[in-house]
Amino acid sequence: MKKKIVSVQDFESDDPIAWCPGCGNFSILKALKQAFVELGKKPHEIAIVSGIGQAPKTPHYLRCNAFNGLHGRTLPVATGIKLANHDLTVLAEGGDGDGYAEGGNHFLHAMRRNIEMTYLVHNNQVYGLTKGQTSPTSGLGFVTKTSPTGSTSPQLNPLLLAIASDCSFVARGFAGEVEHLTALIKDAILHKGFAFIDILQPCVTFNRVNTFKWYADRVYPVDDGPGYDSSDRITAFTKALQWGDRIPIGIIYRQGRPTLDGQLSAITGQSLVTQQIDSESFSSIFESFK
């Protein structure tokens, strides 16, 4: 196949977009396309797995391979795809309900496995598709139809959880900072291991607390400041704890450790899917049963 330069048009899908006008997802979609173009990835080289919610509709609005599966089950499907064909650039994408509630267990174990893939969580701190219920990342006291007197559990801190799980790439982006987010997604895709980005995404319909302005007034990039060492886990914990008047975005923690896919002898030569089934190779398999 001839090498050709890809453009944003190569990633245009003709599927009509079903998000609310002004939704933070539009910026994330834009950042994704831009990242693919800047990395020179072609549509067929990419597979995006998504769950259920508003965020998981994203792959339909792109031209690339896509598997839109069950609520919360993105990471196991992405794991299967990557192990079967590690030549694909694999991304998993979902919302805060999908990733931090329904799929919490898979998130923990995907970080342990450290398979080379990128996991994007569109975190709007509220349930959108089901029309405005509380989320694991909703603030304490957040009022919704299922928490009319205010959310009674403190919000989950996904970054702390990821650093504690020794996730090899932990970042936070903001849908309002498209260029910064594009750079983060590129770094995540290039990372040799499981790369996780929690993306602050304003929900214009159901979250009247954590609005675009609310986030914009608080976020600041960590990678700008001198002396921030993202490989230092204790520093990363400290940074991840920060939430309130100031919210850090950027690569909070990054470390190199062996990937699962890099250690499997079955795919040191070629990807599983390109290996032919050779019946002759089984001719001695019965010997130990005789």
Added chain:
Amino acid sequence: MAVDVSIRIAGQAGQGIQSISAIMGKIFTRHGYYVFINQDAESRIRGGHNFDQIRVKDQPVYAIGDKMAYLICLDGNAVDSDLPDLDENGIMIYDGEKSKFQSGNSHHFSIPLEQFAVQAGKSKIMVNSVATGAAFALMGFELQPLLDRLKEEFAAKGGEVVENNQNSASSGYRYVKNNFKGISANQIPTGPFKKQKLLLNGSQAMALGAICSGLKFYSGYPMSPATPIMELIASVADQYNIILEQAEDEIAAINMVIGAAFAGVRAMTATSGGGFSLMVEGLGLAGMTETPAVVVVAQRPGPATGLPTRTEQGDLQFVIHASHGEFPRAVLAPGDAEQAFYLMAKAFNLAESYQTPVIVLGDQHLNDSYYTVDHLALDQIPIDRGSIRFDDQISSVKDYKRYAGQETGISPRILPGLSEAVLYADSDEHTEEGHITESADIRIRMVNKRMRKLEGIRRQMASPKISPPKKSDIVLLGWGSIYGAIKETVQLLNHEGIDAQMIHFSEIFPFSAVPFLTKLKKKTKIFAVENNFTGQFADIFTQQTGSSIFHKILKYDGRPFAPQEIVKQVKEQI
């Protein structure tokens, strides 16, 4: 002289009962016999009361015997609990020094098993090898094949372990030769010795069937009695370039399988009913996204945790109906190890040809029992990967549609990343392109498309096994692991002059057309035999054929049927 000898090895969990039975079973198989070994074990690592039964026959054998010719007691409790199952003339080996039981019966041999184990084998744990040596002497077998077999079995554990086991077996063997001269009851003639037939359990047969069908990806969460499938695949994964990933739960397992299958490799998982309950949502995902997935469900008595180490056929209706919504699937239920091997191959071919999930239903009795199999033929398992297009010519296809193919329901498949075309798979109702839709028209077309595949699968279902073929007064109707028990029941009834035949189904859903019904007499009495409370297959049979069941013989105590039990119940009804 016809040989049909049952041997029970009883003792506590952790005493190596299963390693003895596997060692003995293989030696009998090498001497040309057919062997059937079943396990009766408690859900614990040490202690309690467990036994294995080895039935040795000069004809193929697939069921347990009712009375034992040999009882080998590894601890004192075994004498009390198992002696009632010993045949009148049966031989018992026990340790008189460790048991209060003292017998005057000349067929009950007290042997200081533990003392020899400590002296010859340097550990109490060697009691099993001492007893095996003693049993081989009483059966009239040579010592050397046993010593060779022990070396084979324990070589990986080092020379000292081999030596200790061999010394233990020799001490038991010599003690019998020296002290019990002239005993010749229940001896088993030794035939020519060669490694030809196979001895394998249902789980091993399923794993081998999958591997030889080109399995590339396995993900599962350990659960009895399915775990040995995963362990066998793990043991050869590097050799055959298979990726095996232990998942965090069964939900992850089936979703990983779906991901790997979507990417284009043959993928499977195995579990028991409880784990399958967690997989059910994923099963529907495979149905909706039209992704091939093979799922082994090795049943055990439920609900909930049930009897973890015992057997039941209680999940048939569950696996046929599992999931919300409607989609095509196939359910296969092998009757023995040989069928398990070939049906795994069929499962992969059906899954890929029809791009939908296929369930292979086993149970503890099938999965843990060992069967002697004459031969497994690789050339009898052709690999059919359905409509996958591997050529990169499709790079010219700009507008590939993942869910095209209204006529047969089968869509042309491309694999992501292997051409320049892209595909969308969706768990929402979707258009031919794979995008989410709410259209009523498309919904109807897509449901019709998917369900059309069910008719295609139905045409692939094999007819039941009918034996003997002639019309009979009595039919014993069964499915899955009940095969051996009803097959032998028919032989026993025929031997007594009662006209009976077996009809056994191993390819169950979708229920195939019924040409065999013409083979039934109008007044035939159908006995449905099942290891469950309700007679789940009997209900399907009646619903699909209109033939009523004369009597249901049901067992749900977690134990398999002995043919003699079924014979007795049939005779009570006629």
